[in-house]
Amino acid sequence: MREGPAPLTPERILVVNAGSSSLKLSFLGGDDQTLASLGVDPWHGEGPTAEMAAFVASLDGVDAVGHRVVHGGGTFQAPVLIDDKVRAGIAGLTDLAPLHQPRALAGMAATAALLPGVPAVACFDTAFHATLPATAATYALPAAWRERFGLRRYGFHGLSHGYASRRTAELVGRPVQRLRVVTCHLGAGASLAAVSAGRSIDTTMGFTPLEGLVMATRSGSVDPGMLVWLLRTGGLGVAELSDGLESASGLAGLAGLPDGSGDMREVLAAADQGDQDARLALGVYLHRLRAEIAAMAAAMNGLDALAFTGGIGEHAPAVRAAAADGLGFLGVALDADANTAARGDADISAPGTAVRTVVITAREDVEIARQTRAVLQKGKRT
Numbered sequence: 001m002r003e004g005p006a007p008l009t010p011e012r013i014l015v016v017n018a019g020s021s022s023l024k025l026s027f028l029g030g031d032d033q034t035l036a037s038l039g040v041d042p043w044h045g046e047g048p049t050a051e052m053a054a055f056v057a058s059l060d061g062v063d064a065v066g067h068r069v070v071h072g073g074g075t076f077q078a079p080v081l082i083d084d085k086v087r088a089g090i091a092g093l094t095d096l097a098p099l100h101q102p103r104a105l106a107g108m109a110a111t112a113a114l115l116p117g118v119p120a121v122a123c124f125d126t127a128f129h130a131t132l133p134a135t136a137a138t139y140a141l142p143a144a145w146r147e148r149f150g151l152r153r154y155g156f157h158g159l160s161h162g163y164a165s166r167r168t169a170e171l172v173g174r175p176v177q178r179l180r181v182v183t184c185h186l187g188a189g190a191s192l193a194a195v196s197a198g199r200s201i202d203t204t205m206g207f208t209p210l211e212g213l214v215m216a217t218r219s220g221s222v223d224p225g226m227l228v229w230l231l232r233t234g235g236l237g238v239a240e241l242s243d244g245l246e247s248a249s250g251l252a253g254l255a256g257l258p259d260g261s262g263d264m265r266e267v268l269a270a271a272d273q274g275d276q277d278a279r280l281a282l283g284v285y286l287h288r289l290r291a292e293i294a295a296m297a298a299a300m301n302g303l304d305a306l307a308f309t310g311g312i313g314e315h316a317p318a319v320r321a322a323a324a325d326g327l328g329f330l331g332v333a334l335d336a337d338a339n340t341a342a343r344g345d346a347d348i349s350a351p352g353t354a355v356r357t358v359v360i361t362a363r364e365d366v367e368i369a370r371q372t373r374a375v376l377q378k379g380k381r382t
Contacts (some may be wrong), residue, residue: 128158216262
């Protein structure tokens with residue numbers, strides 16, 4: 001471990017991303033270069049393992065720790081220095097993200113045990129969407145329900161959307177304050193954001209991550225009346241309905257592949273071989289994706305850039321091409337060769353198109369490090 005006084009500007013950040021069944025540790029330098037990383041899978045929220053302890057001990061000084069937290073609710077609308085009150089607040093939101101909040105808290109406890117005295121910051125996936133206007137955030141539900149239960153659209157994947165929007169501005173050579181960009185985070189979970197002048201003004205996920213796009217195993221938006229019918233008339237129980245929407249819907253439910261997979265790579269391969277269910281799954285996915293991209297553009301009264309990120313967004317040129325094929329009326333067109341060849345951050349726009357289309361490598365770790373430094377620098381100034 002590096003000795004001596006803490007630097008005035010925290011540079012070397014340990015980023016902790018605790019998922020529902022895994023833990024990722026990334027050690028970033030002041031230039032956001034990844035100096036070291038560790039993946040623990042499976043990880044069930046236990047205290048610091050020997051593997052984690054050896055990894056942390058090998059690091060050449062940690063100035064601060066940044067933690068990804070899925071849900072900030074209405075309480076946390078910006079990154080915050082972690083203390084007992086913050087931990088209690090995160091725990092109080094467990095009902096909104098029962099798989100993720102306890103793991104985030106376990107990650108905080110584990111790293112605090114290994115790095116006593118090192119400041120830690122919580123960075124929230126919902127915080128980027130705290131700027132949603134009331135017209136986009138409010139559900140048309142009884143006021144008594146909204147007030148009693150805090151029902152509103154929170155949005156998710158904010159760390160990814162925030163990074164992607166800024167990186168898009170760099171690639172297209174325009175200030176983010178003068179850019180209208182739809183960021184498409186497409187992975188097993190998927191969401192879009194309408195980012196105008198660097199602020200999220202609409203997004204596809206809502207009170208939970210179930211709303212919006214078709215995903216690997218999640219349904220995306222469905223008729224709520226149909227869900228009531230399934231409970232009241234169809235004979236489904238709440239647990240069965242919840243599990244079906246979360247784990248057996250989306251691409252998995254549509255494609256019906258032998259292993260029950262909702263992996264886009266397998267769906268694309270099966271569709272290419274003529275599997276009709278896989279073709280339907282892909283068609284439904286793309287129909288919803290194109291429609292929601294157009295809706296995000298409408299929320300900004302136009303579109304300057306379209307960004308694809310996440311596992312599918314980065315690595316499935318066929319999905320990008322098919323999405324763009326239905327968006328020509330917005331000014332979107334791809335260069336077929338650039339789209340096929342894209343590796344890492346890349347501009348895949350056709351020459352002369354009004355809207356720039358880019359591929360962005362997902363870097364939530366960079367966004368968490370950025371937010372962590374900002375919180376600690378602000379603390380030193382006040």
